[in-house]
Amino acid sequence: MPTEAAELVFDEATKVYPGRDGAAVDHLSLTVPAGEICVLVGPSGGGKTTALKLVNRLIPLTGGDIRIDGTSILEHDLTALRRSIGYVIQQVGLFPHMTVEGNIGTVPRLLGWEKRRIRERVGELLELVGLDPQQDRRRFPAELSGGQRQRVGLARALAANPALMLMDEPFGAIDPIVRARLQDEFLRLQGELRKTVVFVTHDVDEAIKVGDRIAILREGGRLAQYDTPQRILEHPVDDFVADFVGRDRALKALSLRRLADLELAPAGRNGGDGLPSLAADASLRDALALLIAERRDALLVVDGSGAPLGIVRRRDILS
Amino acid sequence: MTGWLVAKGGGPVIPDFGQPSACLKRNGWFCTDWLTKHWGDTLQPALVQHIQLTLIAVGIGFAISFLLALVGFRWRLFDGPLGGFTDLLYAIPSIALFQLLVPLTGVTVTTVEIALVSYTLFILYRTMIAGLRAVPDEVLESARGMGLTRLQTFFRVELPLAAPAILAGLRIATVATISIATVAAFLIDDGLGAPIFAAIETPDLFKTELLATGGLAILLALVADALLAALQRALTPWNRLR
Numbered sequence: 054m055p056t057e058a059a060e061l062v063f064d065e066a067t068k069v070y071p072g073r074d075g076a077a078v079d080h081l082s083l084t085v086p087a088g089e090i091c092v093l094v095g096p097s098g099g100g101k102t103t104a105l106k107l108v109n110r111l112i113p114l115t116g117g118d119i120r121i122d123g124t125s126i127l128e129h130d131l132t133a134l135r136r137s138i139g140y141v142i143q144q145v146g147l148f149p150h151m152t153v154e155g156n157i158g159t160v161p162r163l164l165g166w167e168k169r170r171i172r173e174r175v176g177e178l179l180e181l182v183g184l185d186p187q188q189d190r191r192r193f194p195a196e197l198s199g200g201q202r203q204r205v206g207l208a209r210a211l212a213a214n215p216a217l218m219l220m221d222e223p224f225g226a227i228d229p230i231v232r233a234r235l236q237d238e239f240l241r242l243q244g245e246l247r248k249t250v251v252f253v254t255h256d257v258d259e260a261i262k263v264g265d266r267i268a269i270l271r272e273g274g275r276l277a278q279y280d281t282p283q284r285i286l287e288h289p290v291d292d293f294v295a296d297f298v299g300r301d302r303a304l305k306a307l308s309l310r311r312l313a314d315l316e317l318a319p320a321g322r323n324g325g326d327g328l329p330s331l332a333a334d335a336s337l338r339d340a341l342a343l344l345i346a347e348r349r350d351a352l353l354v355v356d357g358s359g360a361p362l363g364i365v366r367r368r369d370i371l372s
Numbered sequence: 373m374t375g376w377l378v379a380k381g382g383g384p385v386i387p388d389f390g391q392p393s394a395c396l397k398r399n400g401w402f403c404t405d406w407l408t409k410h411w412g413d414t415l416q417p418a419l420v421q422h423i424q425l426t427l428i429a430v431g432i433g434f435a436i437s438f439l440l441a442l443v444g445f446r447w448r449l450f451d452g453p454l455g456g457f458t459d460l461l462y463a464i465p466s467i468a469l470f471q472l473l474v475p476l477t478g479v480t481v482t483t484v485e486i487a488l489v490s491y492t493l494f495i496l497y498r499t500m501i502a503g504l505r506a507v508p509d510e511v512l513e514s515a516r517g518m519g520l521t522r523l524q525t526f527f528r529v530e531l532p533l534a535a536p537a538i539l540a541g542l543r544i545a546t547v548a549t550i551s552i553a554t555v556a557a558f559l560i561d562d563g564l565g566a567p568i569f570a571a572i573e574t575p576d577l578f579k580t581e582l583l584a585t586g587g588l589a590i591l592l593a594l595v596a597d598a599l600l601a602a603l604q605r606a607l608t609p610w611n612r613l614r
Contacts, residue, residue, distance in 0.1 A: 134519070135516070136519035140518060142513060146508075193609075206514075
């Protein structure tokens with residue numbers, strides 16, 4: 054469903070806890086364009102969760118301002134502000150005494166929606182997040198797996214169609230296989246919904262995979278770099294960022310590009326017989342890994358049905 | 373051996389002094405003729421009075437505990453003193469408490485109820501506070517993050533989640549009150565304690581009456597416990613899954 058995403062601006066946003074040395078978030082300025090995912094990442098003590106909670110005023114600002122579509126969060130009524138922002142946390146925090154339907158309908162009920170409209174919306178959202186709209190709505194959180202709970206948490210945050218979503222390590226407590234699947238589904242959803250999302254993680258790989266832009270925060274809540282994943286991997290501004298993204302950043306950068314992005318050499322008469330093959334939507338990183346494993350110098354790129362599209366050489370990938 | 377039946381005849385608990393049954397003559401443990409004859413004038417009224425004593429005590433005790441728990445939950449500062457106060461009341465032996473109250477409220481039902489209520493506070497207050505405090509942090513955080521007000525969080529999240537603990541406390545308090553209320557007969561002629569005391573005070577210990585009333589008190593406690601357990605299950609279906 055279409056939605057109007059909001060532009061989010063941190064303007065010198067600062068949080069200082071009384072009695073503690075230094076700031077938790079220090080004059081943070083960045084703009085998240087409407088409809089984009091901004092990932093806040095950094096070491097613990099970097100203030101990423103604090104920065105996130107400043108937005109829905111779970112933590113009050115000490116200085117500076119945060120604006121949603123040009124309006125300061127301080128000008129909004131507190132509860133109205135929170136109801137207009139989707140909020141997802143790592144431990145999900147579903148209400149154990151409410152069914153899935155009751156949980157997802159929380160904000161719509163607070164907003165005074167009609168019962169029928171809430172029921173329909175719950176069905177719609179369950180379908181959207183890959184749960185069964187008939188069976189699952191009547192279940193209690195204790196009857197769900199960790200992955201299912203986080204899906205319900207996501208549906209609950211989306212219930213009133215917020216223009217802005219805050220997600221605090223949403224997949225952090227989920228095992229790696231399910232996490233990867235949830236990340237993929239979240240990105241597919243985001244492709245449809247185009248929300249403005251602030252996403253906190255401590256996992257660089259997740260940041261690279263999920264983020265349209267990444268804000269790297271260093272100790273004391275200072276912004277080290279705010280850029281696209283590609284630029285952060287290829288041009289880290291300093292040693293801190295380079296260290297943080299890791300020595301394998303060149304490999305990580307390869308994972309951002311698809312074989313389909315490269316110019317392919319024609320497969321030729323023999324159709325690349327005998328070469329290892331890989332689908333066009335595979336990443337350059339996977340392609341390189343395949344070449345290394347097979348001790349080959351070139352591979353055949355194929356489309357979804359296995360028909361050859363062309364040949365890629367090792368040097369095309371590395372250049 | 374059964375001469376006292378004739379000699380002391382006329383009192384409400386003294387049965388059939390004209391033609392006592394063989395069972396009564398030998399003071400048997402379970403004389404059905406006495407039970408059927410005196411169900412209406414002795415046992416049933418005592419049972420009804422006992423239920424009344426209990427309901428009033430638990431009802432008032434629940435209301436007072438709830439108010440105290442609201443204060444102790446909202447302002448942690450008061451939790452210690454309030455908990456200590458209910459603790460202190462609970463520590464006083466019931467007969468001593470009756471005696472302490474007589475100069476203030478006389479030999480009345482009020483005195484008994486005050487004592488009974490005092491005993492419920494400790495259990496109810498503690499279980500309410502424990503239940504409210506046990507709500508997980510992440511649940512409260514998501515409630516706050518979604519824009520529930522403080523009151524909405526209390527009534528829609530904290531209170532329902534504390535319900536299993538509160539109802540468990542209610543069960544214990546009710547069963548305890550049913551038991552302590554038998555001692556009320558020490559002061560007034562109400563409840564199942566009265567026939568029990570009467571049976572004990574007869575020179576030869578009136579066994580049928582003692583067994584019947586004691587049995588009724590036990591039965592009442594079991595039934596009350598089962599009813600409240602059923603209520604608990606019905607009100608908190610989600611709790612069985614955890």
